[in-house]
Amino acid sequence: MLDMPKYFEWFTYHEWTQKYGDVAHISVFGQPIIVLGSHAASTDVLVRKAAISSDRPVFTMGGKMVGWDNAMPLLQYHDRRLKKMRRISGLLMGTRSSTHLWDVEEHLTRRLIKKIYNDMQVGDSEGRKLPDRIRWLAAAIILRITHGYAAADEDDPLVNIATEAMKTFGQSVEPGVWAVDFIPALRHLPSWFPFTNFQKISREWSSHVDALSQTPLDFVKKQMSVGTAPFSLARALLDQAGPDMDPQEEFEIKWTTTSLYGAGADTTAAQIYFFFLLMILHPEVQRRAQSELDKVLCGERLPSLRDRQDGVLPYVDVLVKELIRFSPVVPANTPHVMTEEAEYRGWRIPKGAIVIANLWGISRDPLMYPNPDIFRPERFLTKAQGGDCETVEDIQFDPAKIIFGYGRRSCPGQILAELSVWSAVALCLAVFQIDGVKGEEPSPYDQEPGIITHPKAFKCRISVRSTQAQELLNSIPDHDVTAWMHPWPKKSTFNE
Numbered sequence: 001m002l003d004m005p006k007y008f009e010w011f012t013y014h015e016w017t018q019k020y021g022d023v024a025h026i027s028v029f030g031q032p033i034i035v036l037g038s039h040a041a042s043t044d045v046l047v048r049k050a051a052i053s054s055d056r057p058v059f060t061m062g063g064k065m066v067g068w069d070n071a072m073p074l075l076q077y078h079d080r081r082l083k084k085m086r087r088i089s090g091l092l093m094g095t096r097s098s099t100h101l102w103d104v105e106e107h108l109t110r111r112l113i114k115k116i117y118n119d120m121q122v123g124d125s126e127g128r129k130l131p132d133r134i135r136w137l138a139a140a141i142i143l144r145i146t147h148g149y150a151a152a153d154e155d156d157p158l159v160n161i162a163t164e165a166m167k168t169f170g171q172s173v174e175p176g177v178w179a180v181d182f183i184p185a186l187r188h189l190p191s192w193f194p195f196t197n198f199q200k201i202s203r204e205w206s207s208h209v210d211a212l213s214q215t216p217l218d219f220v221k222k223q224m225s226v227g228t229a230p231f232s233l234a235r236a237l238l239d240q241a242g243p244d245m246d247p248q249e250e251f252e253i254k255w256t257t258t259s260l261y262g263a264g265a266d267t268t269a270a271q272i273y274f275f276f277l278l279m280i281l282h283p284e285v286q287r288r289a290q291s292e293l294d295k296v297l298c299g300e301r302l303p304s305l306r307d308r309q310d311g312v313l314p315y316v317d318v319l320v321k322e323l324i325r326f327s328p329v330v331p332a333n334t335p336h337v338m339t340e341e342a343e344y345r346g347w348r349i350p351k352g353a354i355v356i357a358n359l360w361g362i363s364r365d366p367l368m369y370p371n372p373d374i375f376r377p378e379r380f381l382t383k384a385q386g387g388d389c390e391t392v393e394d395i396q397f398d399p400a401k402i403i404f405g406y407g408r409r410s411c412p413g414q415i416l417a418e419l420s421v422w423s424a425v426a427l428c429l430a431v432f433q434i435d436g437v438k439g440e441e442p443s444p445y446d447q448e449p450g451i452i453t454h455p456k457a458f459k460c461r462i463s464v465r466s467t468q469a470q471e472l473l474n475s476i477p478d479h480d481v482t483a484w485m486h487p488w489p490k491k492s493t494f495n496e
């Protein structure tokens with residue numbers, strides 16, 4: 001038996017699958033765990049056998065104790081709510097033509113760059129506030145789409161609730177960390193018993209999850225009652241349910257929207273923070289992307305999602321591809337569980353086995369990505385486009401087909417995530433120069449543990465690139481003119 005790593009398991013899994021082959025087997029307290037280290041094996045097991053490999057483990061800590069068990073990522077495959085929630089997510093953001101999301105993305109990403117700029121003006125010269133600003137962006141995007149909520153730029157009560165809750169998701173469902181996930185009876189130990197600190201942690205975290213799931217919905221109901229609710233997913237679902245909605249229906253609506261929040265905000269924020277880190281380490285990539293942006297925009301306007309759709313910024317596009325390949329933020333995927341026994345390459349995968357596609361290792365497979373530890377967007381461009389590949393056929397595999405997972409549980413928020421990351425990358429590079437602090441260069445391998453991984457906080461110097469960039473930043477209003485929708489006076493309690 002190989003030892004189950006407690007943290008940063010994706011690095012260890014990668015070592016195993018490099019050493020023992022792309023399918024590795026371990027057993028923890030009798031629980032079989034299969035680690036898949038290649039795209040081929042993950043496709044065979046999680047896509048071709050999706051009918052029997054799409055369940056989830058029961059997460060006692062994150063699910064039952066902290067309260068995420070009604071959220072989509074933790075629902076069992078045969079739970080009828082899963083199908084419904086995935087269908088609703090697909091309608092909301094499931095197609096490439098989801099242009100209704102563009103306005104939200106562009107408006108809020110502009111607010112992000114204005115906030116970073118304002119921080120610089122008041123002396124935040126080392127990017128100390130950057131992680132909070134990025135978290136704000138991810139929270140504000142999802143709250144706007146799911147609840148029509150216009151987050152205030154500073155100290156927004158709902159963003160605060162949401163950011164607290166989102167910290168708990170990745171940590172509480174991380175496999176291998178909580179003994180109670182392997183021995184559920186530990187949950188019932190009295191709290192004076194040694195090693196029961198997890199009970200205290202779960203109580204604190206579950207209060208954040210309760211607040212996150214209920215408060216935004218109460219906000220929408222309140223606005224609907226006075227006829228001022230802007231369009232949102234929650235309003236559409238509440239409208240559809242009608243005045244005679246039963247408590248179960250309301251419960252499902254609440255968890256549909258909360259699921260998107262729990263799974264979408266922290267991931268997006270982590271990916272954008274990795275972007276800043278990689279720009280510090282790769283000034284040549286930053287320069288090339290900026291020169292492409294300058295050629296297309298001539299310093300006269302900010303990039304837009306229309307530019308992405310029109311394909312006029314190909315280097316920015318491949319920079320984003322390389323960013324998600326190099327630093328996947330759900331590196332060990334979310335575990336799947338087999339509902340039936342299966343045979344694969346002559347081995348028996350037992351019913352109940354946990355299957356982990358190690359997305360980090362797959363996106364570093366040297367057969368798919370030569371020199372995988374080198375950050376190189378040029379791997380996705382032909383020589384004619386200034387890249388590494390002789391022909392279009394040589395262009396390396398699209399990492400978006402890996403890092404959003406496999407099969408029937410793959411990420412329903414992929415399109416929204418790609419829009420958010422692209423917008424943040426393009427707008428930040430259009431106006432800012434991102435540098436490190438001498439002698440304190442961060443490492444992309446210095447990460448926070450969790451099912452969703454973030455870079456450890458690092459120092460960076462952000463400056464405005466040019467006078468045109470300064471003018472563009474000055475043209476963004478200091479305060480969000482749409483925040484009129486923000487319904488509470490400061491320090492309001494939500495319950496009045």
Ligand code: HEM
Nearest residue numbers: 072073260263264267330334404405406409410411413417
């Ligand atoms: C860079 C950003 C993101 C990454 C890398 C990412 C990645 C993933 C991965 C790897 C999974 C598990 C797939 C599997 O089990 O095979 C997943 C599931 C999920 N994601 Fe994302 N995601 C991102 C953003 C988002 C966003 C923005 C949303 C929604 C607004 C979202 C909603 C979900 C949901 C609801 C699930 C659970 C699906 C299920 O269990 O059926 N994600 N995501």
